[in-house]
Amino acid sequence: xxxxxxxxxxxxxxxxxxxxxxAGIYAQVLAFDFVSLDDDVYVTRNAMVRSGLxxxxxxxxxxxxxxxxxxxxxxxxxxxxxxxxxxRPAVYHGTNALLHALNSLLLFLALACxxxxxxxxxxxxxxFAVHPLHVxxxxxxxxxxxxxxxxxxxxxxxxxxxxxxxxGARRLLPTALFLALGLMAKPTLVALPLIFLLLDFWPLERxxxxxxxxxTQLLLEKAPLFLLxxxxxxxxxxxxxxxxxxxxxxxxxxGARLANAIVTPxxxxxxxxxxxxxxxxxxxxxxxxxxxxxVCSAVLLGALTALALLAARRRPYLxxxxxxxxxxxxxxxxxxxxxxxxMADRYTYLPLIGLVLALTWGAADVLGGLRxxxxxxxxxxxxxxxxxxxxxxxxHVQIAVWRNSRALFEHALAxxxxxxxxxxxxxxxxxxxxxxxxALDHLQEALRIxxxxxxxxxxxxxxxxxxxxxxxxxxxWNEVLRAKPDYAEARAGLAAALLAQxxxxxxxAESQRxxxxxPDLPEARTSLGLVLLRSGRFExxxxxxxxxxxxxxxxxxxxxxxxxILLREGEVExxxxxxxxxxxxxxxxxxxxxxxxxxxxxxxNLEAARAEFEAAIRAEPRYADSRLNLGVVLAQLGRLDEAExxxxxxxxxxxxxxxxxxxxxxxxxxxx
Numbered sequence: 256x257x258x259x260x261x262x263x264x265x266x267x268x269x270x271x272x273x274x275x276x277x278a279g280i281y282a283q284v285l286a287f288d289f290v291s292l293d294d295d296v297y298v299t300r301n302a303m304v305r306s307g308l309x310x311x312x313x314x315x316x317x318x319x320x321x322x323x324x325x326x327x328x329x330x331x332x333x334x335x336x337x338x339x340x341x342x343r344p345a346v347y348h349g350t351n352a353l354l355h356a357l358n359s360l361l362l363f364l365a366l367a368c369x370x371x372x373x374x375x376x377x378x379x380x381x382x383f384a385v386h387p388l389h390v391x392x393x394x395x396x397x398x399x400x401x402x403x404x405x406x407x408x409x410x411x412x413x414x415x416x417x418x419x420x421x422x423g424a425r426r427l428l429p430t431a432l433f434l435a436l437g438l439m440a441k442p443t444l445v446a447l448p449l450i451f452l453l454l455d456f457w458p459l460e461r462x463x464x465x466x467x468x469x470x471t472q473l474l475l476e477k478a479p480l481f482l483l484x485x486x487x488x489x490x491x492x493x494x495x496x497x498x499x500x501x502x503x504x505x506x507x508x509x510g511a512r513l514a515n516a517i518v519t520p521x522x523x524x525x526x527x528x529x530x531x532x533x534x535x536x537x538x539x540x541x542x543x544x545x546x547x548x549x550v551c552s553a554v555l556l557g558a559l560t561a562l563a564l565l566a567a568r569r570r571p572y573l574x575x576x577x578x579x580x581x582x583x584x585x586x587x588x589x590x591x592x593x594x595x596x597x598m599a600d601r602y603t604y605l606p607l608i609g610l611v612l613a614l615t616w617g618a619a620d621v622l623g624g625l626r627x628x629x630x631x632x633x634x635x636x637x638x639x640x641x642x643x644x645x646x647x648x649x650x651h652v653q654i655a656v657w658r659n660s661r662a663l664f665e666h667a668l669a670x671x672x673x674x675x676x677x678x679x680x681x682x683x684x685x686x687x688x689x690x691x692x693x694a695l696d697h698l699q700e701a702l703r704i705x706x707x708x709x710x711x712x713x714x715x716x717x718x719x720x721x722x723x724x725x726x727x728x729x730x731x732w733n734e735v736l737r738a739k740p741d742y743a744e745a746r747a748g749l750a751a752a753l754l755a756q757x758x759x760x761x762x763x764a765e766s767q768r769x770x771x772x773x774p775d776l777p778e779a780r781t782s783l784g785l786v787l788l789r790s791g792r793f794e795x796x797x798x799x800x801x802x803x804x805x806x807x808x809x810x811x812x813x814x815x816x817x818x819x820i821l822l823r824e825g826e827v828e829x830x831x832x833x834x835x836x837x838x839x840x841x842x843x844x845x846x847x848x849x850x851x852x853x854x855x856x857x858x859x860n861l862e863a864a865r866a867e868f869e870a871a872i873r874a875e876p877r878y879a880d881s882r883l884n885l886g887v888v889l890a891q892l893g894r895l896d897e898a899e900x901x902x903x904x905x906x907x908x909x910x911x912x913x914x915x916x917x918x919x920x921x922x923x924x925x926x927x
Contacts, residue, residue, distance in 0.1 A: 269377040270360050277356030277384040284348040291660040293397035296322050300807045307338035320494035328440040329400040347396045354402040355393045359384035361409035368416040370458045381643045382611050387530040387650040391600040394657035400441035401604045407437030408444050438487035445484040446583045448477050457571035511542045514549045516588035519598045521552040532670040539597040576613025580606045660684050675704040679711035686718045713745045720752050728752045743769045747778035777807040793820050811837040815846030827854050845875035864888050879909035
């Protein structure tokens with residue numbers, strides 16, 4: 256009885272320490288922002304998620320393949336975060352960190368329950384908690400599916416371990432339930448039924464009674480679990496096919512995909528032992544892999560697999576650990592390539608457990624030959640403390656890389672080569688920060704590396720449009736659409752560029768084609784609304800801007816344009832509210848500053864109006880109307896010399912600006 260109490264105390268102590276370790280190392284993420292890679296798709300520009308947890312949202316979660324995946328529980332968890340914290344990134348990051356801490360605890364309990372080795376299980380769970388390869392899954396909000404699916408996966412493991420002590424068909428129901436929930440968070444748990452078979456061999460030792468007949472029974476009892484996995488795999492394939500995630504398949508030969516699938520497990524194994532030069536994106540090597548490296552990797556994997564199988568009788572943990580690693584990696588190796596990555600740190604979230612399990616039990620067995628148990632425990636304890644401490648320090652540094660988009664992509668470029676996605680993403684970040692020349696360099700470099708990168712060319716076109724180079728922007732967008740005619744975002748951008756050139760009918764046609772392909776695309780709604788606005792159809796324009804905001808509440812341009820219409824209608828307070836919504840998203844939005852300046856001017860709040868027009872000019876120096884209205888305010892404040900300078904600059908930018916010309920003549924005439 257006292258031994259049981261002691262064991263329970265040990266389990267409670269280790270559980271508390273592991274939870275604190277998992278949560279503590281990721282505490283810094285509470286101060287992090289969202290990043291521009293996929294977080295907009297999952298949260299910041301996802302109207303269904305931003306609306307919080309609702310009945311219509313739940314229906315959408317179960318019926319959509321948005322983001323080229325079917326993972327309803329992931330959507331529901333993000334909606335719950337939105338209900339609790341709105342758009343605050345700390346809530347989403349905090350949930351990821353909490354789930355990871357719970358995963359560390361549950362992994363420990365499942366292993367301890369199965370192996371009856373609390374110390375070794377705690378070490379495996381501790382490395383799981385702090386390993387730098389897991390940073391991507393936790394620090395990236397869009398990887399919620401990793402930590403959430405793992406939570407249910409570990410609950411399934413724990414339920415299966417407890418079933419071993421009280422066998423019976425009904426006892427498999429909790430395992431099946433948790434597996435189903437995990438698959439609805441991320442389908443990579445399709446390998447879990449095979450893991451249960453491995454665990455039957457060791458440590459549960461359920462396969463030793465009746466030989467082959469026993470294995471047949473074990474396999475048959477898991478038939479419902481395999482059916483769940485097959486159903487999830489089918490739903491995933493259908494979602495990724497319809498969502499375009501498999502577009503990389505025609506661009507990559509079967510040989511290139513197989514070669515990468517052979518090399519990748521070896522690369523992950525090296526990074527497990529030496530987690531250096533980790534990045535958010537590793538470009539697929541395509542046909543550039545050295546045949547020697549591929550052959551060496553194949554020989555290494557084959558040799559390790561053979562050794563693991565040969566060790567099955569004397570050291571079954573080596574067999575189970577290695578096969579756990581290989582089996583859980585299989586769905587992510589890119590035989591059916593989804594996305595452009597060659598590998599990804601997040602794909603190691605579950606597979607690494609197998610490697611660490613084999614190494615931990617192997618080290619304990621090697622040191623088991625020491626005569627003194629005190630020396631053995633001292634060596635094992637010191638090695639464990641050193642490993643956990645070192646990996647914690649490395650993870651702490653790697654976690655900081657995720658603090659914002661710019662830091663993330665700058666780091667990726669520093670540790671990888673020919674990373675076209677990071678080049679393009681950093682270019683877009685620099686463009687938003689107003690660093691136009693540097694942004695253009697990165698965007699052009701992305702296309703030099705990968706000319707077929709449609710998203711990169713779209714980013715270049717947006718940068719060119721922001722710099723006033725509309726003809727170049729139109730050329731780039733036409734190039735994108737020749738290769739990818741259904742790219743609605745690019746078509747909406749082309750509509751904006753055509754409108755800037757005064758080609759109204761062409762802009763309307765492109766906006767409507769974009770909306771045909773993506774009816775809720777806010778950029779297309781905003782482009783169409785702007786055409787209507789410039790045509791004097793204010794009510795229809797306002798309706799389009801409101802539709803854009805329904806799809807994306809953070810669309811700064813739609814807020815600003817709607818504010819302009821509201822000012823015309825005399826709705827000054829609502830117009831000011833729309834401007835402030837835009838500025839909360841983009842503090843440098845020139846249209847929002849301009850319309851807010853107009854609102855203050857209508858209220859005769861001249862100093863506030865002056866500050867807003869000056870902010871609009873800082874954000875967009877070529878905007879003649881901002882200088883015109885700033886001149887009007889300065890003239891009313893009696894600062895005529897400054898007003899004259901603003902009217903003159905407005906005329907230099909737009910020689911046809913008659914209002915600026917009249918005001919300039921009035922000032923000069925008054926002096927004469």
